[in-house]
Amino acid sequence: MAVLGILLSLGLLMFMAYRGFSVIFFAPVFALLAAIFSGMAIMPTYTQIFLPNLADYIKVYFPFFLLGAVFGKAMEESGAAKAIAKVIVQKLGKRQAILAVVLSAAILTYGGVSLFVVAFAVYPFAASIFKEADIPKRLIPASIALGAFTFTMDALPGTPQIQNSIPMQFFNTNLYAAPVFGTLGAVIILVAGIFYLEWRKRTAQAKGEGYGTNHKQEPEMVEDTSLPNPWLSALPLVAVLAMTLILQTMVFPHWDISSWVTKAPYSIPKGGVIGVMNNWALIIALLVGIILAMAINPRRIKGHVATAINAGAIGSLLAVLNTASEVGYGNVIKTLPGFQTIAHALMGINHGGSPLLSEAVTVNTLAGVTGSASGGLSIALATFGKEYLAWAHRTGISPELLHRVAAMASGGFDTLPHNGAVITLLGISGLTHKQSYKDIFAITLMKAGTVFLLIGLQSILHFV
Template identity: 55%
Template sequence: MMGVIGVIISLLLLMYLAYRGITVLVLAPILALFATIMSEGTSAHIMATYTEIFMKNFAGYCKSYFPIFLLGAIFGKLMDDSGAAKSIAHAIATKLGKDKAILAVVLSCGVLTYGGVSLFVVAFAVFPIATQLFREADIPKRLIPGAIALGSFTFTMTALPGTPQIQNAIPMPFFGTDAYAAPILGIVAGILMCAGGVTWLMYRAKKAAVAGEGYGDHPDENTNDIDTSKLPSFVLAIIPIIIVLVLNYVLGKTYYPSTDTSYLKDYGTALGKVKGIWSLIISLVVAIVFTIVTNRNRLKDAKKSVNQGAIGSLLAITNTSSEVGYGNVIQSLAAFAIIQNAILGISSNPLISEAISVNVLAGVTGSASGGMSIALGALGKQYLAMAQANGINPEVLHRIATLACGGFDSLPHNGAVITLLGICGATHKESYKDIGMCSVIIPICTLVIVLILANFGIV
């Protein structure tokens, strides 16, 4: 029992101290070893636990997903520096007009994140356009973070099939799936999240209008008008995104269709486990090369953009790898058997159990990718075995995992939420209610609906 208490205290400290600004790179190993001592007592082998469990799994996660983090960050940086991201956002905003300012911001973010651009790049690219649209429509500025969160943190991150975001890549090795797993469930979930979030934000805007609240006076606002003459055309800007989505689909469905892949046994793997990752890597590389070649005159220094993107990916991958190492240390403890039985005992249905465990751990860690990685690393094999025993398609496990990681992850201590508020110059008090509704409440309600549909055999 003492071990279980130690694990719980460790998790709570991870959440609290991360919220207080201490890096997970330091917290994760310290708190993992704290839980080990609490669970194992004097028999705890601290150094062996650190080097042979924490660091071994840290390295294993890097090996599997570093290319996605690296290429995604480079692609996002190039889309930003070339002006392609701003071109897409500006074109959508212009087409829809100020009367549909909220929808324009949501769709701009959605198109960019669905194409593989990181949510941080999207927030920086879209915010100046959002301020212009909201000011012209006299919609309170405090609603901008909610609109950006809806377009970046929700349906394009976890729901829509084919999204190259890391949250959609993590389940692939566990379940032998690709980025387009459970397409019907994903599309339904995406529509529900987008429609629900836009409806909420429009309701909030109308309520503010009735109360006489407009855009507001923001003397410290520092946004510059966009010089569209220096931006690439919308068609040229959107092609790299189309490349990522289409090539990823084609490769994921047809990769080595008639070629002997038995050689993979020598590497200790099988095509089904790596095909999804390989397809995504190739797609991003092609999109990166296309972006550099077609924007060589707009990119002031392509080498610098690539280098900055690569360096920027390091913190993201090491943070998530630390959380994975932490999760695997917890999994190795005797006390975890009690926690595991409690989680699996919540429901004999692996979909429900998976949804709860992923959501809770994403909330505790404040990270969608980190929470899902911990949950699947600890229980992925059990969920797959339970699903196969119940005739459940592994693609459904994939989609439920991605949807579940996008719920409690966006609680107030989430790093992306804090960064978004900083970019927009807003506070939790002003804007978190709308962020929370769009990226926590509505996604969780959507997850419940999808679980019901999945239990009727819809894939």
């Protein structure tokens, strides 16, 4: 009954999310439904498990949602997004619009900018360039997802995203683990994803479908005469990327801040001092980006500062609550006895052979159940990390491969309809699951399939 309750809960949550119902309301409802099937008390589950985990997520990530949304609106109101889109279309041609959006998202993500911030920052640019090239708007979420939620999130060696850092503590590895495996996977995902999106574009345009009209969340139209210089327009984006890297790698590591963030009235943060410093770096970088975005075109931004700040702030509230509700849901599910039953059954896959297949299936499945790549990855490795490591030693598999497979598998079925990042991306774009989710899911299948393809190749060629 406990397992049935989890599966029923998950199915209903995905169905309601796909139908456009708010997960802010239904995530706790279906989390409590699963708890009832496990014989747990309703109100303590809600107030002592769901709400604290929701609050913890908001406490850590709200500044990124807020500043990321304001940054995206500032780029839009100043005309910077339109200027960048226009010059890319002129230089690369309209046929390369999808590639331009994918690479823009990829560069920011690989540079360490939060996935949610990337979605806020890239969308105004993506909407402008897709409109300029007359490509269906419904392909924007999948294009951003390919650039931000796949190969730069966890496949490319060295990516600073959390999905690539979580396995380090379990396998004693570093961010560059299994470089050949990860790089090959990144190339496959990028090429396959671009091929798919270009095919979808050609199919739609052959039927006479263009960008479309009457869309929601459309960037304000800016007259070409008032656009800033395109190279100057890119400065805020470059500044966010550069400032984050400089502060995280060159400035804060040389500061002894532990003496004043661990004493009263402060306390040792959950993510440690290093985690706090990395958060500070992104907050400062986003503030610098916002200031630059408003400064590059003072004539245009004059009278629109309040619009950028207010619209960004309001939009960020819905985005962060959507994702936080999913985090609360996942943490309720992971406490249920049925969840342990599912996890242990997954651990038995390919027992006696290579641990890579079992690890990939387990991480992928748990990420799908929790609706979170980092959540599913953390739960899987906290539960079975030592067993996978011992299994790898027995079979001659390197810990680096365990690291890379776990990281890449986490970014597969985590993007089911109830995933917070998917809901946020669709909300930012003003689109629905019905309009755009099919293409996001296709990218998800390619991402998940690549992991298993590489596991098969590795068993034959023995590369890392």
